[in-house]
Amino acid sequence: MLYLYDGALNVPKILEDWYAQEAQSNYGAYIPFIGTVRSEDGIDGLSFDIYEPILNSWFASWQKKAQEKGAIIKMAHSRGDVLLHESSYIAAVFSPKRRVALEFIDAFVEDFKASAPIWKYDLKDGKRRYALERSTAIKGSGLLAN
């Protein structure tokens, strides 16, 4: 359950929808993480590019890991521009008990940051600037440089 949207996420609606989708699924824990654009360095917002084929396979591999623990993951992300104090990312884990969900959301979000094929740009003075210094090279990068 991966949801991509153009522009900012409607956080209350997405959280409510996800809650409703699993209300009768007998999960004891629903733990969402919400990423919101902060004001820093004079930016007007952030912008995102996504490469969906690899994002889909990356997400499917995590969904499989979750299912092995009796849990499920839902994730929503923005494409394009997201302005200050709007949200671009929600990840949530549903599991029978809280411990699995708390540990899983941590591992999932960390790997998301390191591996999901999404590129972030700062929006400033009407321009889009790639946030290279805040980005992480995917494991195994540099293969074609040698």
Next chain:
Amino acid sequence: MVRVEFLGPIQKDALELEITDLRQLAAILQADASLHEWLTNSAVALNDTLISSLEGTLKDGDKISLLPPVCGG
């Protein structure tokens, strides 16, 4: 023909190349000065699966993608 796509912030049009392995691709891309930094920090996917080696052969219709450093969220 093998298609080479440059994703995200790499501002470069896709290439269509007559190559049969990844070492040939590495040599072609290394000759492009505008790609030097991107080659050092980009991951490589073959037909949308990340790869960790330049071994093996390419066939007609294969797609190579270069994925520069990521930052979702």
